[in-house]
Amino acid sequence: MKYPFPSATVTIWCISTPHPRDVFANDPAPDRGFGRKLLAQLNPQWPVTHMGDFPLNRSTSAGHGEIYIGGFDGVAIIQYVPASFPGYEFDVSHLSALPMKLIESIPTSDIYAFAADDHSQLGGFAHWHEDKLERSFCSNRVSIFEDTGLPEPFETPFWAGERSHGDHRGIELPFLPAELATEALRSWLGLSLTSMSMDVPVAAFAIDGRPASRLPLERASGSSSRRGYSAFRRHTNTADSTTSPNNPHTRSAGDEEWIDDDFPADHDSDYDDYAHIPPFSVREWADIDRSDVFAFMKRGAARAGRAALRGGRALASLPHAVGDRVRARARKTGRREPRD
Incomplete structure (x- = not known):
C-alpha cells in the first residue's frame, strides 16, 4: 500500500x-x-x-x-x-x-x-x-x-x-x-x-539488515558539526561527591577526568546492553607498571638498532659489488669471440 x-x-x-x-x-x-x-x-x-x-x-x-x-x-x-x-x-x-x-x-x-x-x-x-x-x-x-x-x-x-x-x-x-x-x-x-x-x-x-559501521560512533552517525555532539564527556566531582551519573565508580573528591565514549559501532558484538559497562578512563593507564612499559620500549629500540646495522652493512658492500662487475666487463672488452 x-x-x-x-x-x-x-x-x-x-x-x-x-x-x-x-x-x-x-x-x-x-x-x-x-x-x-x-x-x-x-x-x-x-x-x-x-x-x-x-x-x-x-x-x-x-x-x-x-x-x-x-x-x-x-x-x-x-x-x-x-x-x-x-x-x-x-x-x-x-x-x-x-x-x-x-x-x-x-x-x-x-x-x-x-x-x-x-x-x-x-x-x-x-x-x-x-x-x-x-x-x-x-x-x-x-x-x-x-x-x-x-x-x-x-x-x-x-x-x-x-x-x-x-x-x-x-x-x-x-x-x-x-x-x-x-x-x-x-x-x-x-x-x-x-x-x-x-x-x-x-x-x-x-532494521533493514545493513551492516554495522566500523567507524567510531560519532563518525558513523554524522560529523560533529552536524550533530553538535562530542564523543567525550568530562566528569568533575564536587567536594562531597565521589561519583557522577555517567560514571558511578569511586574517585577522590575534586578528581577530574575525560571519559571516552567513542566505541566503534561494531562494539555491539561484545557489548551487553543489559549490564553496565564502565566507561574507559585515561586515568587507568596510571595503573600500568611503568617498568614493563620501559622494558618493552627498550626491546623495541634494540631490535630497530639491529635492523639498521644489518641494513648499513648491506649498503657498505654495495659499491664493492658494483666495482667488481665493472672491472669484469672491462676485461672482456675488445676480445673476440672464439670460433667453432
Missing part, C-alpha cells in the same frame, strides 16, 4: 511524569538496552543494527528503515518513518491512526505524537490521555487532513494570524503547520528540539 507522505517522520513521546523536562536536566545517557528490548518485542525477526547514540535535537530525522529510541524514567521516545516499517505503517496525515501496538509495552498515561515532512510542509500533533484521543491536528499549507478535538490555547496566535510566515496566498494557512507542531511540543512537554535546547539523547537502530 502506498502512503501519501512516504518520507514523513513521526516522533512519539510516552510520558508518565508531570515534569518531563526535568528528566533531561541531568544529561541522562541513552539506554541501548531499552531500544533493543522494544525492537525485539515489536518483531524478533528484524535484523537490528545499532547505528549510534546522539542527541535527537541535534540530529537529522530518522530515515527509511531507521528508528531512534530513548528510554528514561517517566519518558520514552520513538522516532521513525512509518511508511518503511512493515506492520507499523499508517497514514501520517491522520495521527489518530497511530498503531498503538507500537507502544503497548510501554506503561504510560499520556501519549504525544508529532508528524513532520519538510518536502510537503506537513505538520501534525496529537495527544492521548489514558488511551483517549484528546486532540489531533494534521495539515500542510493548503489542506487540513485531520482536526479532532478542541483547539488548545497555544493554537490561538496561529489561527489569529499573529504567527504568520510571510505572505500567504489564496487558501493557504496563515502559518506553517510544522511551527504549530513545534509550539505544541513546547506547550505540552516544555521541550524544544532545537540545537540550542537541552539534549534529548537517543539510540539509533536500523
